[in-house]
Amino acid sequence: MAAHGQALRFQPQGARAAGQGNAFAAQADDPSAIHYNPAALTQVQGVQSVLGTNLVGGSITFRNSTGVESHGNFNGSVSWPPPSNFYLSANLGSIGLPRMSSMTVGIGLLSPFGLNTRYPLDGPFATAVTSAALPLFAIKPTIAYKVNDQLSVGLSADIYTFASFLGEGHGEQKQISAGALGIPVGASIELNGSGTGAGVTASLLYTPMTNNTGKPILSIGFVYRSQAVVPLNGALLVNGVKIADGSANLVLPQMVTGAVAIWPVRTSNREWKIELDVEYVGWSLHKNLDVRLEGGGGIPQPRQWKDVPVVAVGTEHTWLHPQWLPNWEVSVRSGYTYTGDPVPDRTFNPGTMSLPAHTLSLGVGFLCGGAGKFLGIIPCSGESALWPKGIGLDLAYQEWFYESRTVVGNLNPTVDGRYHAFVHLGTFSLRYLF
DSSP, X not given: OOOOSBTTBOOOOSHHHHTTTTOOTTTOOSTTHHHHOGGGGXXXXXXXXXXXXXXXXXXXXXXXXXXXXXXXXXXXXSOSSXXXXXXXXXXXXXXTXXXXXXXXXXXXXXXXBOOEEEOOTTSTTTTTOSEEEOOOEEEEEEEEEEOSSSEEXXXXXXXEEOOTTSTTSSEEEEEEOOSGGGOOTTOEEEEEEEOOEEXXXXXEEEEEEEOTTSOEEEEEEEEEEOOEEEEEEEEEEETTEEEEEEEEEEEEOEEEEEEEEEEEEEOSSEEEEEEEEEEEEEGGGOOBOOEEETTSOEEOXXXXXXXXXXXXXXXXXXXESOTTSTTEEEEEEEEEEEEOOOOOGGGOOTTSOOOOEEEEEEEEEEEEETTOEETTTEESOOSSTTSOSEEEEEEEXXXXXXXXXXXXXXXXXXXXXXXXXXXXXXXXXXXXXX
């Protein structure tokens, strides 16, 4: 998985949100609410699912004070395996439990953290890193409850783990030995580990204003994601041979998000939404990734990251069953995100590329039902309970404009120099309404 903008974090987790610069926590009206705002899942009617993936490409350029250059990438022209997501939600009233119609449950599988970067084996900072990968994914069982017409609350467990179908099924960092710990100079070093950790997400959605059909025209979202610690157990390998077992603790940050969405237009013909999300990411909890070796000793890996903001603004305009496409809803989206950089010069590691970033997003969405046909062939609606009542396709493109960064005074002097990164992302989601 590619990590960009904000250290280990991968922000786009659904094409509808990605097209709006990830400003979605106050709208969150499809199953990806499981990630963006669990409380908003009460807005998702019936049984629905979303399946999406991200195609990430780009490059990293380095130049030190002597003019030596190096180039890295995110494991190829397109990062593989691609960060993907799946969401499934069900309103309990729609599945034969009418007394529980105020409750909606769901589950999500997604990749909110992760990285995959690689550099030349003979590069100028090979003693710091030649490649790094963190194929971490999250399992999110979720429940949301509608307290009344204005207020909903939600809760999800956040279970972070590894699996063999994602990369090698563990996190790893590779580098070339500089001669420390008795390892010969020039030897290939690999540190790897896997494990499972957990956190929790709690949220609310408050809708103080609605139109005459009960749809929101002002929504306020609040989301709290707790810290999670993932214990990593693995090994130290030298030239492919295991030297010792090792362990470390990966600390994922707590996050607080506040969001507000307004619909200046929300009629039976069209809808226009504008949203602002402001997020606080507590990376200061990530103090180190020190490796403890079996039999004593260890490899210090200080982090001392800092807390940073993320600000996102997004908009969506939707035509509801227009005359030119009567069985469809058609949306266009755009957005902007500013992402802060939590990593100080002293502990910067090119394997965890982190630069201040400005993201521009564009997106489109198509949802068909009734007599419509998806791709002109597949009926969008059927009478069978096994056939969906609607099929949607959402596409988004993001361009990450990074601020160049000059690293000075790093613990590994070979890392000192100027960095610039270029990342582009294309994402799509398929949505099914049952």
